Amino acid sequence: MTAALDIRGLTVRYGGTTAVNDLDLTIHRGETVALLGTNGAGKSSTVNAALGLFRPAAGTVEVLGRAPLAAVRAGGVGAMLQHGGLPSESRVGEVLRLVAGRYDDPWPMADLVTTTGIAGLLDRRCEQLSGGQRQRVLLALALAGTPPLLVLDEPTSAMDVEGRQAFWATMRELAGRGHTVVFATHHLAEADAVADRVVVVDGGRVVADGSSAAIKSRIAGRTVRFACPDRTGLADLPGVTAVGGTGDRVELATTDAEATLRALLTTRDRLPDLEVAGASLEQAFLTLTGGTP
């Protein structure tokens, strides 16, 4: 069985900027994968290259064993894009019927409408939809052909909290039905709630790849901050994965705050201005990339 998505050596450049740098990623059928990263990490470029929206500077992309465009044409891929949209002067139901008509094996309309929660919107003009409603209609379009692979680029960005919850409930249901779901997000919580595999992207590369729990344990690390002019030996303390901070203010990223503190206190009498906090996603990236800012 070919992979749902097979990316090798992908490099994407815009002018002088390298958005994706020699990225490798294989996603197997049936997986639910989150591409997690900050804005500008290269998630969208990876997703757009996977859909064949542009020709990459280097590397190959295979979708369900075909070239991206061929896979899209064959109805194998459903996608929600960041810059996708709905036509003016048309009603939701008309657009949905038009799209469903393009597939040999469309998702039964009544069920599609219920699954995506757009039953009340079919007679609505596309211009009159709220951001969240629009995203749900776009999801219905992505699902119209019952595609084995779903690719979603920050699908919940225009949704409120309730909308997000409903959306991800739908995604879990789809994953349960055997669809391969790949989505880009910058919310750790979203990745954690839905994905069974999380791929962390930073600087156009994959910096971590593992089960949601494994990634979470790594990036759910802690930050220990205190004032200290001398940084000698700090990087070798137990649990410490990165040493950051500016000036006298030291910031240690650690996977085991307790062990780190214990070791610190054996060699020092006091730790002025001590703070221990949960790591933010940015700090988590530091941990994962093993670098300092």
Add this chain to the structure above:
Amino acid sequence: MTALLTFQLRRVLRSWQYLFFTVLLPALFTVFFTQVFGGQAASAGEYQDYARDSMVSMMCYGGLGAALGATIRLSFDRASGWLRQLRVLPVAGREVVAVDTAVGMLLVLPSLVVVALVGRFVNDVQLPLTSWAALLGALWAGSAAFVALGMLLGLALEEKAAGAAIGILSVVLAALGGLWVPVEIFPSGLATAARALPSYWYAELGRSVVAGSGAALPVLALAGFAALFAAAAVAVGARRPLHAVAG
């Protein structure tokens, strides 16, 4: 293909601006110009000449407006993200372009037919049946030049510029091409400029078909414009694909 064509036709026909500017306005102008100026005609023959020429001009005005209005809208579909969305559906880009071109050609017909009907039944323009058919056929075929121009602008312009271009271009092409005021009474410089416009040759095509005189020159000129605009549209489309994000 048929479903997409019907879908696109329905969208354009929902726009009241389209119906107003390309069907209603040319029809009203036909009546207005003929009643005001034709009413001063010295003889029945002179009235016929005037009514016929103004009808042909208004058919051209409506036809080119419809051709441009229906196709420049492509730019709106880029701005809304619909073209990008179509790219991730099993719809080929060629099909999108082919359908919009067909929509442009088809939507020229209501303008031509309505103005012709007004000319015949309100202004009493008398032509042999074969001339009516030839006139409609020639002006329909000739509208291809404006469909090509509209596709070019729809591909090249951003939403706001495209919206403005629909109105401004129809007016400029109509006024300078001699569709509102005959080129014969233009100052000579302006008359020369008029001959550089496709709208002038479009009206010339209509007038020569009605007069039964040779239409080779207007046909050649319009074919040249159509080829030029189509080639430019292909070049723009190659540089800037349909699914490229606006801006």
